[in-house]
Amino acid sequence: MAQRVLYPDHIEPLVQFVEETTPEHIVARAHDKLAAGTSVKDMLLASALAVVRSSDLPPGHHGGPLHPLAGLHAVRHIAARLPGEYAMLPVIQNVAVANKHIHSPAMGPYVLADAKPVSENGDVEATVKAFRTAVSRGVYNACDHYFHYLLEHLSPPQVLELLLEVGVPKNQLDDHYFLFPVFTWRALEYFGWEYTKYIGRAPVRYITRPTAPAMLVDVDALIRKYELLERDLRVKTDEDETAAVTRLADEIGRCDDFAEIPEMLAQALSDGLSLEGVGEGLSVGGSTLFLRSQTGxxxxVHINTGANTRRYLLRQPELSRRIKLQALLMWNTGPEVRMAQRMLAPDVQPEPDRVAFLPSHTQAELLAELEALIDRLPVGERLPAAGLASWRSTDEVKQASALAQQYANCGYSPEPLITVLGKIACRDNFTEMHAFKHHQATYEEFHTTRPSLRWRHLVAAVQAAAISHGRIQDVYDHAAEVMHF
Known part of the structure; x- marks a missing residue:
């Protein structure tokens, strides 16, 4: 009979703490553990292992281990940046959502069984072929077993490439088929690859479950049309590409039909722009589109998280050029990216006139006004009855982005603004880590984008913070009772 997977002795008790603590006590007790000296790394590792072992993936992508794992990369970095006791809050938020899913009747009771490696006659190539066949049939249990064997014989990037062969085409069905394995791998870089055999099982089982067919016909045709596998493509970008990156970013940002974007990217590569330069142009153009979006x-947030994860992949030397190109050219196909197209303002945002008419502010005044504006948005009263896809942003959201643009135009220091935005993101538990992922993505994009373009990311981060603030923040409210903000 199958047995429950067991974890190494040093972490098993903390995993059981996350699993067994009741939801009404998890915030205070997680805080107590951290205050008593439990490291952020151990607490997040326990959260990940617990939600993988004791929470099932329901239909769709909301629930189970998906968002708790996908948020880990953001949470650990935000925790490292925030001052004082605030640094505990993102960690507590992750533990709380994992615990919530473990105790949800929609996702359990569930026990992840121990699984053994299975191969095809001890042959790696034959096992890879068998894995692909199992994927084509949606036999995710077989994929799980093959995954264990391949982990023992391939490098982590090689295994990730196999998963991306599945996740990239399925991106057009759901952004998370691509995002989940990439975010999980980024978390495993932190925890250590020895935990892949536990934590990696969740994205494997998610992306290999049966779905509608997903093909790369149009993307592969573009790759052939522009001979992107045959060309000697430049990889690294530099200052000499600033004009070309800016043109590409502006072209994407003005685009009203996202289906045109893959050819823009392919053409730019064909014209000699580097892979990194094209990724940067997509990222900046994506932030421009996010600012044009009137979604509430x-x-x-996957306009930004999708660009950010693709730029991460472009930096991985072991991944093939083919998978990098396919991932890049599929950015626009995710349903949650395409959703923004239906709500685009006709012109670039924030509106220049709105920014110009703002009274002048010092840096401190702008930060205070931004924070006060977002704080004034009513907590717990911003949950329209209509479906999420129909929610539209309020004028206060656009005012916040205008203030952020003034902050950028004045050349004020980014770090204080980033800290304020990090604190705001950490209040949210409605989006189950989306606010955290967007904040970290825009932070990384700001720091990996050339100075002339980087501020679009932080202005987008302000807009996202204003959208997400105040939906549901009961974890923050509970934490505030035991912490000293």
Whole structure:
């Protein structure tokens, strides 16, 4: 008979703490553990292992281990940046959502069984072929067993490439088929690859379950049309590409039909722009589109997280050029990216006139006004009855982005603004880690984008913070009772 998977002795008790603590006590007790000296790394590892072992993936992508795992990369970095006791809050938020899913009747009771490696006659190539066949049939249990064997014989990037062969085409069905394995791998870089055999099982089982067919016909045709596998593509970008990156970013940002974007990217590569330069142009153009979007749905963050994860992949030397190109050219196909197209303002945002008419502010005044504006948005009263896809942003959201643009135009220091935005993101538990992921993505994009373009990311981060603030923040409210903010 199958047995429950067991974890190494040093972490098993903390995993059981996350699993067994009741939801009404998890915030205070997680705080107590951290205050008593439990490290952020151990607490997040326990959260990940617990939600993988004791929470099932329901239909769709909301629930189970998906969002708790996908948020880990953001949470650990935000925790490292925030001052004082605030640094505990993102960690507590992750533990709380994992615990919530473990105790949800929609996701359990569930026990992840121990699984053994299975191969095809001890042959790696034959096992890879068998894995692909199992994927084509949606036999995710077989994929799980093959995954264990392949982990023992391939490098982590090689295994990730196999998963991306599945996740990239399925991106057009759901952004998370691509995002989940990439975010999980980024978390495993932190925890250590020895935990892949536990934590990696969740994205494997998610992306290999049966779905509608997903093909790459159009993307592969573009790759052939522009001979992107045959060309000697430049990889690294530099200052000499600033004009070309800016043109590409502006072209994407002005686009009204996202289906045109893959050819823009392919053409730019064909014209000699580097892979990194094209990724940067996509990222900046994506932030421009996010700012044009009038969505009020705080889950609609994958314009930025999708560009950020693709730029991460472009930096991985072991991944093939083919998978990098396919991932890059599929950015626009995710349903949560396409959703923004239906709510685009006709012109670039924030509106220049709105920014110009703002009274002048010092840096401190702008920070205070931004924070006060977002704080004034009513907590717990911003949950329209209509479906998420129909939510539209309020004028206060656009005012916040205008103030952020003034902050950028004045050349004020980014770090204080980033800290304020990090604190705001950490209040949210409605989006189940989306606010955290967007904040970290825009932080990384700001720091990996050339100075002339980087501020679009932080202005987008302000807009996202204003959209997500105040939906549901009961974890923050509970934490505030035991912490000293």
């Amino acid at each position: 749905n705080p889950m609609d």
